[in-house]
Amino acid sequence: MSLLDKLAIEYSVNAKNHVKLPGQAVFLCLLNGLFNHPELTQRMLEEQYERLTGQSCDHSSFGKRLSTMDSDYIYGILSHLHKVIGPSITKGDIQALKLRIVDATVVTLSAKLLDFGIKANHGGKGLKTQIKSIIELSDEGLPSLLHICKDQAEFSDSVAIGETIKANTKANDLWIFDKGCYARHVLFSVHKKGSFWITTHNTQSLTSIDTLYECKSDLRQIEPNTGSDLKIHHVELAVFSNKRDRIDGLDSMKLIVIHAHRWDMRNKCWTPFVLMTNLPLSNCKKKAGTYSFEEIAELYRRRWEIETFFKLLKQHLSYEHVTSRSENGIRIMILMSMIAALLMIWYKQQTQIKNGWKAVKFWLADDVRAWTSRSLRAMITCFT
Numbered sequence: 001m002s003l004l005d006k007l008a009i010e011y012s013v014n015a016k017n018h019v020k021l022p023g024q025a026v027f028l029c030l031l032n033g034l035f036n037h038p039e040l041t042q043r044m045l046e047e048q049y050e051r052l053t054g055q056s057c058d059h060s061s062f063g064k065r066l067s068t069m070d071s072d073y074i075y076g077i078l079s080h081l082h083k084v085i086g087p088s089i090t091k092g093d094i095q096a097l098k099l100r101i102v103d104a105t106v107v108t109l110s111a112k113l114l115d116f117g118i119k120a121n122h123g124g125k126g127l128k129t130q131i132k133s134i135i136e137l138s139d140e141g142l143p144s145l146l147h148i149c150k151d152q153a154e155f156s157d158s159v160a161i162g163e164t165i166k167a168n169t170k171a172n173d174l175w176i177f178d179k180g181c182y183a184r185h186v187l188f189s190v191h192k193k194g195s196f197w198i199t200t201h202n203t204q205s206l207t208s209i210d211t212l213y214e215c216k217s218d219l220r221q222i223e224p225n226t227g228s229d230l231k232i233h234h235v236e237l238a239v240f241s242n243k244r245d246r247i248d249g250l251d252s253m254k255l256i257v258i259h260a261h262r263w264d265m266r267n268k269c270w271t272p273f274v275l276m277t278n279l280p281l282s283n284c285k286k287k288a289g290t291y292s293f294e295e296i297a298e299l300y301r302r303r304w305e306i307e308t309f310f311k312l313l314k315q316h317l318s319y320e321h322v323t324s325r326s327e328n329g330i331r332i333m334i335l336m337s338m339i340a341a342l343l344m345i346w347y348k349q350q351t352q353i354k355n356g357w358k359a360v361k362f363w364l365a366d367d368v369r370a371w372t373s374r375s376l377r378a379m380i381t382c383f384t
């Protein structure tokens with residue numbers, strides 16, 4: 001509670017007219033609600049507040065607080081959890097590059113529900129509103145919220161993800177993302193900042209400079225063995241063709257292009273895919289940076305982790321349910337979902353529960369309910 005109180009003072013979330021429902025109480029009720037109520041509503045927040053504290057509080061008070069309370073207060077709690085939890089689940093070995101897996105997740109709602117968001121026409125079913133968030137996972141699997149999209153142009157993932165990466169990149173980052181982020185100027189901008197990326201080839205025109213590896217076998221005739229369901233058949237050094245929409249200096253960014261096949265379990269056949277990275281070619285011409293070509297493919301495979309994380313948010317943490325219709329309230333709820341997810345990742349690591357996220361949430365919910373109940377009662381005693 002001392003952290004909640006300290007941040008409440010730092011972000012001035014408790015004006016005199018908010019004493020009855022201080023920011024700390026809003027956070028505690030939201031956290032308890034996310035773990036113990038599948039579809040959290042403002043009326044449910046009212047019910048649990050009255051049950052846990054014995055104090056009356058109209059549900060509209062929660063709506064007003066979500067609309068006006070400084071969301072940086074919740075972000076401050078999330079940042080603190082990153083600092084505390086991160087070291088306890090780190091993989092131990094120090095990486096030369098900071099791995100950052102990034103993607104966008106979308107909640108689609110009726111356009112009548114709220115004005116905030118990106119408008120989209122959904123297959124003749126009328127105008128809908130997309131709430132699009134750009135989220136990253138660290139090498140340890142810890143989530144961070146990078147951006148909530150507002151601009152209509154961000155309907156395109158190339159814009160939404162690309163501009164977010166540009167704004168957040170630092171030297172020695174290694175970004176992993178899918179082909180939805182394909183703009184050459186974005187990829188080149190990250191490169192110029194001393195950062196690196198791995199992605200699949202989209203439609204960009206490439207000019208080959210050198211062949212680095214060539215497999216002589218016909219992969220289509222080879223059954224996958226137990227060791228690998230991925231086969232690399234061709235690697236080349238290339239650059240983006242720069243004849244159209246010329247970008248100054250683009251040809252200085254050398255690309256390692258990995259042509260591979262992966263085994264499709266459903267159709268029992270090899271399917272092709274192409275990876276690109278701007279990691280520098282090693283002197284021996286057999287590695288991209290410090291990674292073998294096979295390791296680059298394995299790193300990209302880890303992109304699936306963020307899809308699994310989105311599933312966790314949407315299936316277990318009410319991410320697709322709108323508790324608030326205001327822009328500020330939606331930001332708070334997204335941050336709260338991230339906090340709850342972070343706690344679940346940490347709890348799973350600490351308890352070694354093997355039965356999936358549903359089991360993790362079941363056991364953690366009891367602990368959260370007990371802690372939030374004690375904290376709310378103690379806090380109300382101090383405020384009254």
